[in-house]
Amino acid sequence: MVIIGGGYTGTMAAARLASRGRSVTVLDRNELGWGASSRNGGMVLPGFKTGPGSLLKRYGDHGRQLYQATLDAIALVEETIRVNQIECQYAQTGQLHLAHKPALARHLEDEAHILSEQFGIATRVIPRAELSSEVGTSLYYGGLLVERSGGLHPAKYFAGLAQLARDRGAHLYDHAPATGIERRRPGGFTVSTPRGRISTGNVLLATNGYTDRILPSVRRRVIPIGSYIIATEPLTSELAHSAIPNRRMLIDSKNFLYYWRFSADNRMLFGGRASFAPTTTPMARDWLYAAMTRVHPQLKGVKIEHAWGGLVGFTLDRMPHIGRMDGVTYALGYCGTGVAMSTYFGQLAADWIAGDELPACWQRPFPSMPLYREKPWFLPAVGWYYRALDGL
Ligand SMILES: Cc1cc2nc3c(=O)[nH]c(=O)nc-3n(C[C@H](O)[C@H](O)[C@H](O)COP(=O)(O)OP(=O)(O)OC[C@H]3O[C@@H](n4cnc5c(N)ncnc54)[C@H](O)[C@@H]3O)c2cc1C
Numbered sequence: 001m002v003i004i005g006g007g008y009t010g011t012m013a014a015a016r017l018a019s020r021g022r023s024v025t026v027l028d029r030n031e032l033g034w035g036a037s038s039r040n041g042g043m044v045l046p047g048f049k050t051g052p053g054s055l056l057k058r059y060g061d062h063g064r065q066l067y068q069a070t071l072d073a074i075a076l077v078e079e080t081i082r083v084n085q086i087e088c089q090y091a092q093t094g095q096l097h098l099a100h101k102p103a104l105a106r107h108l109e110d111e112a113h114i115l116s117e118q119f120g121i122a123t124r125v126i127p128r129a130e131l132s133s134e135v136g137t138s139l140y141y142g143g144l145l146v147e148r149s150g151g152l153h154p155a156k157y158f159a160g161l162a163q164l165a166r167d168r169g170a171h172l173y174d175h176a177p178a179t180g181i182e183r184r185r186p187g188g189f190t191v192s193t194p195r196g197r198i199s200t201g202n203v204l205l206a207t208n209g210y211t212d213r214i215l216p217s218v219r220r221r222v223i224p225i226g227s228y229i230i231a232t233e234p235l236t237s238e239l240a241h242s243a244i245p246n247r248r249m250l251i252d253s254k255n256f257l258y259y260w261r262f263s264a265d266n267r268m269l270f271g272g273r274a275s276f277a278p279t280t281t282p283m284a285r286d287w288l289y290a291a292m293t294r295v296h297p298q299l300k301g302v303k304i305e306h307a308w309g310g311l312v313g314f315t316l317d318r319m320p321h322i323g324r325m326d327g328v329t330y331a332l333g334y335c336g337t338g339v340a341m342s343t344y345f346g347q348l349a350a351d352w353i354a355g356d357e358l359p360a361c362w363q364r365p366f367p368s369m370p371l372y373r374e375k376p377w378f379l380p381a382v383g384w385y386y387r388a389l390d391g392l
Contacts, residue, residue: 001353002027002191002198004178004214005206007037008339009331011161011172012080012346013204013353018168020354025200026170027193029177033158035210039310040339041229041259041271042154043249044077045095046070046121046146049318049335052114062361064118066319069361071119073344074148080343081152086160088152089264095149095249096126098140100390104253105142112144122147135250136243137295151249151261154339161343178214183327202353205330206346208338209311213374217325221315221368222333223376228284228309229271230292231263232302240266243296255386258291268292268299281309312336316367322349322358323366329353333366 001017003010006028014024028034047070048055055063081090099105105128112123126134126143134143166172180192181203191198205215209224235243240262244250251259260270270292285307293300315321315333320341322331329352331345352358372378 001025001202001204002178002189002200003204003206004191005035005208005210006032006162006172006174007035007206007208008158008161008342009206009208009346009349010204011158011165011170012343013206013331013350014165014170014172014346015161015168016347016350017354018165018170020350022354024165024170025198026165026172027176027178027191028172028174029210031174032162032172033155034174036208036310036312036338037158037342038155039229039308040154041249041261041269042152042157042339043095043251043259043261043337044074044090044150044152044340045249045251045337046074046148046340048320048337051111052118053110056114056118059361062364065359065361067119069344070341071121071148073340074150076347077152077157077340077343078150080164081157081160084160084164086157086164088154088156088160090150090152090157091247092148092150093247093249093261094145094147095251096134097144097146098131098135098250098252099142100140100253102141108142108144115146134244134246134248136245136298139295140252145248149249152339153264157339181214181326181328189327203328204349204353205328206332206342206349208332208334208342209313211313211332215325215328215330216373218328218330218332218366220373221321221366223314223316223372223379224311225273225314225336225379226279226284226309227271227273227312227336228279228281228288228307229269230285230288230304231306232268232270232299233305234266235262235268235299235302237266239298239302240268242298243268254390256383256390258295260292260295267305268296268302281307284309312338316369319364320345321364321366322352322362325366
């Protein structure tokens with residue numbers, strides 16, 4: 001079994017397949033965990049880009065199962081951390097979703113109702129007048145608190161998953177790009193790498209936002225989009241408390257959203273998407289600093305000690321996808337919310353490859369876009385469109 005991509009998806013799949021007695025080789029083009037799995041904001045959240053109400057409307061009972069899968073994904077992350085004693089600073093902090101327009105604040109009640117009635121999740125709508133108990137800013141019109149969510153240290157979590165895969169007998173190789181996949185007759189594949197060729201019965205593509213042209217039919221369904229984060233110097237507890245008193249994971253409702261939280265050592269981690277057009281880390285850093293101090297003017301003057309970016313894998317229906325194309329299994333397209341889902345998809349893909357059935361709710365068409373092959377030429381226009389929506 002060959003897994004291409006050594007992030008959360010690939011290493012979780014490797015650990016699961018190895019525990020089911022399979023011989024597993026994981027290849028990563030860079031260092032293991034080099035992709036989004038060591039660069040993310042560490043927020044462990046339920047849900048997709050599409051809200052629970054729209055999911056139910058669009059997919060009926062499958063929509064309910066899809067949302068439930070995101071809750072199961074959080075439970076899987078927690079269990080994996082607990083059982084394997086992965087030291088990754090996981091804490092169930094709760095998450096606050098902040099409405100940036102009055103009209104969106106009115107929808108929070110509906111969403112809270114669906115979450116508690118259909119999924120039994122503890123939620124609380126916080127009106128604008130009471131928001132200061134949760135966030136030190138006057139920029140937002142209301143918030144929805146979801147207690148189930150949490151936060152972790154992304155690279156430490158990745159290190160734990162990689163160790164788990166190794167302990168169970170999987171072989172993990174860094175600086176080992178897969179450069180070609182050929183189908184063999186009567187069955188199986190040959191995967192080429194610069195170090196040699198591997199014959200295998202199955203291949204899992206777990207490359208998300210870093211998907212290259214190794215499987216063109218998948219590449220043209222995944223749109224890589226940059227996301228960036230800045231980390232301040234460690235803040236005093238008073239300053240930290242003035243910004244996020246209860247240390248929640250915060251996300252706002254814009255298409256060009258901001259997401260922010262504290263690290264265990266009291267650094268504000270503030271992330272967002274600077275633009276859909278290509279940008280640079282220094283430009284994103286300046287833009288994020290301006291955004292952070294617009295949200296929290298009390299942080300003006302704090303030092304930014306780190307800035308970085310990574311690629312998230314978007315899909316046209318803004319949902320993750322697991323399936324098979326040209327015989328190769330793929331599990332990707334987390335649209336920026338993949339810490340929990342990629343762990344879950346890694347396990348789901350492994351079980352499917354080992355012979356279990358793929359649940360029907362995941363057997364959905366993977367949409368493609370005419371004329372899109374590799375270069376997302378349409379992104380600047382889409383960016384303008386979303387920015388206009390955010391501003392309306
Ligand atoms: C800045 C940022 C912040 C984020 N914040 C959050 C968050 O707070 N919460 C959340 O839920 N999600 C977040 N995400 C998304 C989340 O990190 C990803 O969904 C998740 O890590 C995807 O894991 P993965 O294993 O599928 O892919 P990745 O971790 O991206 O790994 C893909 C790997 O494939 C390798 N690869 C590609 N092609 C080949 C090849 N041909 N041969 C060999 N290897 C190859 C790459 O080198 C890479 O290491 C964030 C993402 C970014 C970039």
